[in-house]
Amino acid sequence: MTIMKRYFRSISPAVFALLVFAPPAECRGSDLETVRQSMSAVKSISAEFIQSKNMKILSKPLISKGHFYYLAPGNLRWEYDSPVKNVLLMDRGTIRKYSWRDGRFEPDLSSRLEPIRVVMEQISGCLNGSFAENKYFAASLTGSAPEKIELLPRSDEFAKMIQRIIITLSKVPGVIQTVEILEPGNSSTLIKFDRVQLDAPLPDKIFQSVP
Amino acid sequence: MKRAAFLGLFLVFGTACQPLLRPDRSLGSPVPPEAASCSIPHPQKSFRAIHAVDISLPLGRQSTVLGIIIADLASGRLRTTLLSLEGLMLFDATSVNSVTRVHHALPPLDAGAFAENLVADVKFLFWPENSTAGIQAWRKDGVTTCRRATGRAGTLETVSAGSGARILRQYDEKGRLLREAAASGPVSPEGFPQKMRLEVHPLAGDYSLSLELVEGELIGPSDSLFEP
Numbered sequence: 001m002t003i004m005k006r007y008f009r010s011i012s013p014a015v016f017a018l019l020v021f022a023p024p025a026e027c028r029g030s031d032l033e034t035v036r037q038s039m040s041a042v043k044s045i046s047a048e049f050i051q052s053k054n055m056k057i058l059s060k061p062l063i064s065k066g067h068f069y070y071l072a073p074g075n076l077r078w079e080y081d082s083p084v085k086n087v088l089l090m091d092r093g094t095i096r097k098y099s100w101r102d103g104r105f106e107p108d109l110s111s112r113l114e115p116i117r118v119v120m121e122q123i124s125g126c127l128n129g130s131f132a133e134n135k136y137f138a139a140s141l142t143g144s145a146p147e148k149i150e151l152l153p154r155s156d157e158f159a160k161m162i163q164r165i166i167i168t169l170s171k172v173p174g175v176i177q178t179v180e181i182l183e184p185g186n187s188s189t190l191i192k193f194d195r196v197q198l199d200a201p202l203p204d205k206i207f208q209s210v211p
Numbered sequence: 212m213k214r215a216a217f218l219g220l221f222l223v224f225g226t227a228c229q230p231l232l233r234p235d236r237s238l239g240s241p242v243p244p245e246a247a248s249c250s251i252p253h254p255q256k257s258f259r260a261i262h263a264v265d266i267s268l269p270l271g272r273q274s275t276v277l278g279i280i281i282a283d284l285a286s287g288r289l290r291t292t293l294l295s296l297e298g299l300m301l302f303d304a305t306s307v308n309s310v311t312r313v314h315h316a317l318p319p320l321d322a323g324a325f326a327e328n329l330v331a332d333v334k335f336l337f338w339p340e341n342s343t344a345g346i347q348a349w350r351k352d353g354v355t356t357c358r359r360a361t362g363r364a365g366t367l368e369t370v371s372a373g374s375g376a377r378i379l380r381q382y383d384e385k386g387r388l389l390r391e392a393a394a395s396g397p398v399s400p401e402g403f404p405q406k407m408r409l410e411v412h413p414l415a416g417d418y419s420l421s422l423e424l425v426e427g428e429l430i431g432p433s434d435s436l437f438e439p
Binding site: 162 | 279315439
């Protein structure tokens with residue numbers, strides 16, 4: 001099945017763009033420069049998250065739960081506990097993905113689909129808080145109490161996958177409250193963060209291996 | 212004489228098209244087909260199901276997605292949606308009486324016969340022909356093998372043992388194996404096996420899918436479930 005094989009070789013970078021955008025975007029400020037400064041000051045993040053996938057074909061949201069960890073300057077662990085155990089690791093430029101199969105974590109092919117270049121661009125962009133320089137999305141700061149960062153795709157190609165991303169900032173400086181991803185067809189994904197800890201010590205090994 | 216010639220031609224060409232429907236002593240003694248032995252476990256009414264789907268390609272390449280299936284058995288409508296584990300929609304299509312319409316597909320899932328193959332896989336697993344008409348059955352050592360002709364001159368085979376294990380196979384018109392599926396684990400009251408494994412053989416694609424039920428429910432299907 002050639003098409004299936006092609007899918008695994010060349011999936012869109014959108015998935016990783018989402019992953020990279022969501023975790024490190026902990027910030028609060030009155031403009032994007034303040035946001036950038038807040039993000040640059042964060043050394044580490046750990047949090048739990050609940051992801052609600054809303055689609056009109058579902059009778060109720062599809063709920064996923066997990067944890068994420070971030071360690072400056074470029075380490076990330078994005079881990080789903082349910083309904084499917086799955087871990088994405090980024091360790092100093094190397095990205096790996098693992099899915100739970102037959103009682104253990106096994107490498108997931110999709111980690112090899114994404115051009116490393118795209119991943120690194122996203123990581124570096126988020127570490128710097130430089131939303132405005134991101135090649136995939138244009139950012140603007142909207143709302144007040146809570147403030148929101150709105151990301152709009154720069155290209156029509158990307159807009160076919162993601163129409164808008166809204167990052168809602170917490171009242172607590174440096175903490176993100178939710179990330180909402182709006183897709184075509186009245187579908188959306190809402191990620192709520194909880195038990196956020198900033199600048200707690202995180203061992204390197206959680207970014208290098210599973211579990 | 213003409214009648215004999217016709218009968219000869221029928222035997223030659225008829226059985227050539229359905230080689231697996233000939234008597235097969237290796238499968239045991241012929242027995243009357245029974246629904247209990249020859250049916251395929253799947254929901255008997257319209258349903259919505261979500262599965263974690265492990266996709267395995269040759270050379271050990273694997274990935275996992277979430278699959279959503281909505282089936283309206285009465286009207287012949289089927290919706291199949293694939294999501295990344297991160298929630299991003301990868302593919303979405305509706306099939307109505309074998310006509311498939313793709314609503315959303317990220318490249319490269321928007322090309323070629325992907326949609327048709329996916330729908331064929333889903334129908335094979337979840338929407339098999341369960342009529343007992345035209346079924347031939349054999350039994351040997353407690354194992355019952357049932358075979359029936361399918362719409363495209365192929366053959367569908369179920370193999371069931373007293374333990375409850377059940378295997379489903381699909382052959383083409385020349386008797387070559389296309390798809391093979393096995394269900395394991397408990398079957399929910401609605402008729403969803405907890406786990407299913409599908410082997411798609413090289414003639415039909417050369418990959419395998421392992422499905423684990425996340426949630427499944429019987430539904431009263433509304434038209435909106437099949438609209439873009």
